Amino acid sequence: MMAVGSPDLPVAREERQPAVPNAVLAVLLFVGAELMMFAAFISAHAIGRANMVEWPPPGQPVLPLESTAFNTLVLLGSGVAMRYAGRLYDDGKVDTSFKALLGSLAAGTFFVVFQGVEWARLLADGLSFRATPYGGFFYLIVGAHALHALVGLGAVVWMVARLGRNTLRREAFQAGRLYWYFVVALWPVLYWRVYL
Amino acid sequence: MSVAHDHDHGAHDAHHHEMSFIEKYIFPTDHKYIGKQYMFTGMFMALFGGFYAYVFRMQLAFPNMSVPFFGRVSPMEYNAAITQHGTVMIFWVAMPVLIAAFGNFLIPLLIGADDMAFPRLNRLSYQIFLVSAVVLIASWFVPGGAFGGAWTAYPPLSADARYSLTPMGSSMWLIAVALEFAAFLLGGINFIVTAMNGRAPGMKWNDVPMIVWMICIASILFMASVGPLVAGAIMLLFDQNLGTNFFDPRRGGDPILWQHLFWFFGHPEVYVVLLPATGMCAEVIPVFARKKLFAYDTVLYTTIGTGVLSFFVWAHHQFVAGIDPRMANVFTITTVLISIPIAEMVFLYIATLYGGSIRYTVPMLWALGFIFAFLIGGVTGIYLGASGADIYFHDTYFVVAHFHYTFFPIAFIGTFTGFTYWFPKMFGRMMNETLGKIHFFGTMISFNFIFLPLFATGLGGDHRRIYNYNNFPELATPDLQNLRILATVALLVLIAFQFIFIYNTFYSMFFGPISGTNPWKATTLEWTTPENPPGHGNWPPDNMPTVYRGPYEYSVPGREDDFWPQNQQS
Ligand code: HEM
Ligand SMILES: [Cu+2]
Numbered sequence: 001m002m003a004v005g006s007p008d009l010p011v012a013r014e015e016r017q018p019a020v021p022n023a024v025l026a027v028l029l030f031v032g033a034e035l036m037m038f039a040a041f042i043s044a045h046a047i048g049r050a051n052m053v054e055w056p057p058p059g060q061p062v063l064p065l066e067s068t069a070f071n072t073l074v075l076l077g078s079g080v081a082m083r084y085a086g087r088l089y090d091d092g093k094v095d096t097s098f099k100a101l102l103g104s105l106a107a108g109t110f111f112v113v114f115q116g117v118e119w120a121r122l123l124a125d126g127l128s129f130r131a132t133p134y135g136g137f138f139y140l141i142v143g144a145h146a147l148h149a150l151v152g153l154g155a156v157v158w159m160v161a162r163l164g165r166n167t168l169r170r171e172a173f174q175a176g177r178l179y180w181y182f183v184v185a186l187w188p189v190l191y192w193r194v195y196l
Numbered sequence: 197m198s199v200a201h202d203h204d205h206g207a208h209d210a211h212h213h214e215m216s217f218i219e220k221y222i223f224p225t226d227h228k229y230i231g232k233q234y235m236f237t238g239m240f241m242a243l244f245g246g247f248y249a250y251v252f253r254m255q256l257a258f259p260n261m262s263v264p265f266f267g268r269v270s271p272m273e274y275n276a277a278i279t280q281h282g283t284v285m286i287f288w289v290a291m292p293v294l295i296a297a298f299g300n301f302l303i304p305l306l307i308g309a310d311d312m313a314f315p316r317l318n319r320l321s322y323q324i325f326l327v328s329a330v331v332l333i334a335s336w337f338v339p340g341g342a343f344g345g346a347w348t349a350y351p352p353l354s355a356d357a358r359y360s361l362t363p364m365g366s367s368m369w370l371i372a373v374a375l376e377f378a379a380f381l382l383g384g385i386n387f388i389v390t391a392m393n394g395r396a397p398g399m400k401w402n403d404v405p406m407i408v409w410m411i412c413i414a415s416i417l418f419m420a421s422v423g424p425l426v427a428g429a430i431m432l433l434f435d436q437n438l439g440t441n442f443f444d445p446r447r448g449g450d451p452i453l454w455q456h457l458f459w460f461f462g463h464p465e466v467y468v469v470l471l472p473a474t475g476m477c478a479e480v481i482p483v484f485a486r487k488k489l490f491a492y493d494t495v496l497y498t499t500i501g502t503g504v505l506s507f508f509v510w511a512h513h514q515f516v517a518g519i520d521p522r523m524a525n526v527f528t529i530t531t532v533l534i535s536i537p538i539a540e541m542v543f544l545y546i547a548t549l550y551g552g553s554i555r556y557t558v559p560m561l562w563a564l565g566f567i568f569a570f571l572i573g574g575v576t577g578i579y580l581g582a583s584g585a586d587i588y589f590h591d592t593y594f595v596v597a598h599f600h601y602t603f604f605p606i607a608f609i610g611t612f613t614g615f616t617y618w619f620p621k622m623f624g625r626m627m628n629e630t631l632g633k634i635h636f637f638g639t640m641i642s643f644n645f646i647f648l649p650l651f652a653t654g655l656g657g658d659h660r661r662i663y664n665y666n667n668f669p670e671l672a673t674p675d676l677q678n679l680r681i682l683a684t685v686a687l688l689v690l691i692a693f694q695f696i697f698i699y700n701t702f703y704s705m706f707f708g709p710i711s712g713t714n715p716w717k718a719t720t721l722e723w724t725t726p727e728n729p730p731g732h733g734n735w736p737p738d739n740m741p742t743v744y745r746g747p748y749e750y751s752v753p754g755r756e757d758d759f760w761p762q763n764q765q766s
Binding site for chain 2 (some may be wrong): 018020021022025026029030032033034035036037038039040041044047048051052129130132133136137140141144192
């Protein structure tokens with residue numbers, strides 16, 4: 001395992017195994033920076049909320065608590081399936097791992113679609129992006145998470161395709177899972193801060 | 197095998213193909229070329245930053261006169277000039293040169309690797325950076341003019357085109373900054389992964405040259421602090437263009453919120469650029485004192501301590517912004533605390549000099565100049581950190597002088613230290629010593645004549661970001677005006693001396709004497725490459741270096757040579 005190297009360079013030294021593979025370390029660092037961004041969104045939301053006399057402000061709809069709670073469970077289920085997929089892969093059971101990964105993909109897709117439907121409904125109910133920071137923060141934070149979820153789904157599709165042909169490398173799978181866990185684990189926190 | 201490139205791609209070929217011109221110079225993945233691209237782009241941007249400084253200093257010294265090469269400066273243009281000067285110098289000069297250029301060029305060479313962990317990501321990072329620079333420059337020429345709301349972009353001024361009067365300029369400014377952060381995020385990830393996983397066999401954590409540590413710690417600080425600013429930038433962009441109201445108090449927004457998001461990034465950012473500059477001193481001083489770096493471990497721990505503390509001082513920029521006075525006390529304490537590790541680091545460098553056999557080469561002069569100048573910047577920061585005093589100092593030229601005594605040493609003195617020291621490694625030739633010394637003394641002396649007077653004008657009541665002091669009777673005195681003129685004239689002298697540097701750089705690059713691979717008789721790995729400048733891959737694949745000792749083994753008793761390279765077993 002060569003740690004570094006240019007695409008057009010010969011292997012520079014004998015194989016060495018780093019403690020954390022490159023791809024995993026890179027995703028870890030990236031996720032760390034992203035977490036700080038979401039931490040800032042959440043703090044800004046808390047300040048915006050504290051500045052308002054009424055929350056939700058007059059004339060603005062209440063956010064759908066129950067249906068989103070259900071959707072949160074679906075996303076958590078996707079995370080659990082992903083965890084299984086990783087375990088099975090590590091045990092060498094590529095076929096069952098593939099099925100678990102498909103399950104994770106299905107649940108993740110359901111989550112995003114469901115959120116999109118909710119969002120459309122809120123728009124119809126008159127939750128305004130502009131009128132108050134209440135709506136502004138909702139669309140900002142939930143939208144930022146949705147973008148991350150979409151990128152994550154893209155990565156999961158890529159992993160499904162690779163795992164189906166059994167050409168998915170271990171580090172790439174680890175790195176992809178890590179990113180998906182980030183998307184999954186972030187959501188309950190956002191739900192708690194934005195919806196409750 | 198790194199994950200950035202596929203297994204089946206050329207990495208396993210026994211011999212690498214000759215690269216075309218385009219591959220080598222336009223779209224290189226070689227870390228040394230990407231480093232040079234960053235270096236020259238940053239230095240090119242410095243010309244703009246310097247030009248803006250010239251424009252607004254001329255206006256301050258000789259109000260409402262026509263400025264040569266520019267013409268009369270309108271109030272809008274004045275605001276745009278100070279804003280773009282600050283933005284360019286911090287984000288398009290200090291960051292790309294100190295972190296990206298030196299980080300790319302040095303990290304693989306100093307840890308004995310053939311390249312970065314993710315070479316293509318590295319190339320992408322530079323390309324995004326280049327686009328960001330183009331967007332910024334384009335924003336100076338759009339209708340309405342360049343953004344003029346200061347480099348800190350405080351709302352509500354920045355949040356609404358009806359206040360800022362620059363509908364396109366302010367959004368393009370924000371987009372350029374955001375793009376640039378994406379570039380440095382990719383770069384930072386690359387640096388840390390490379391330094392963690394790519395070190396030569398035998399290189400333990402305390403064999404890693406200090407500059408590598410410094411750049412990596414700076415990258416971590418950057419990555420941990422940039423998220424909140426990106427969050428704020430997105431919100432500000434929405435306020436500007438989509439009609440949201442996160443920051444506009446007319447509609448329930450909170451302008452102070454932006455200040456918190458900005459300075460939560462902004463203060464760590466000053467250490468992001470400071471650390472690489474001090475790292476250069478840590479490399480250069482032992483070489484030219486022929487003495488081991490004093491207290492390697494302590495330098496490292498103070499750096500980490502500074503990094504952690506730097507996340508807890510940000511509100512010292514907001515003492516007069518209406519924050520709770522009890523909170524101001526807390527931030528006064530943390531701010532004064534942070535000067536301790538910084539002072540300690542300076543003492544350790546001075547202790548390295550003690551008893552050494554000092555050689556006043558050009559890089560060494562710059563390193564010593566850095567310590568001298570930065571000391572003044574750090575000491576004046578303590579006065580500002582005391583909230584009681586800062587109520588008077590805030591937003592005066594005293595603050596401007598303070599941060600230029602930190603920032604100029606970092607962005608320019610630090611860069612000159614590293615550039616003159618590693619020039620032989622970058623281009624294989626020596627720079628001219630005499631021209632280098634003329635440039636050094638000319639720059640140092642004129643630099644002090646710019647900013648020492650500004651401490652005085654600040655104490656005399658000069659607020660910053662004022663277009664024309666003659667409009668204020670108590671500030672329109674000859675005493676103050678003479679100091680302003682002195683600062684401006686010194687700036688002109690400083691700019692003139694930079695032409696010597698530019699000439700020396702380009703002349704030496706092509707016609708300087710051949711340097712050989714280790715002209716300074718230094719110990720770190722970059723000086724052990726068989727070719728100079730190092731070829732693609734730095735070392736032959738079958739002869740990569742192995743490390744046996746620390747990076748600063750000078751004047752070891754009982755050895756014939758007074759230096760002991762890291763890769764020599766005996
Ligand atoms: C010993 C360490 C330092 C201390 C205690 C310190 C303290 C301060 C304080 C309290 C202020 C706010 C003054 C005001 O606005 O009223 C300030 C401003 C500033 N400092 Fe420092 N500082 C230190 C080091 C640095 C370093 C290393 C840099 C740069 C690399 C730096 C760059 C700045 C800048 C750019 C500003 C002004 C920002 C603006 O309002 O535009 N400082 N410093
Ligand atoms: Cu600060």
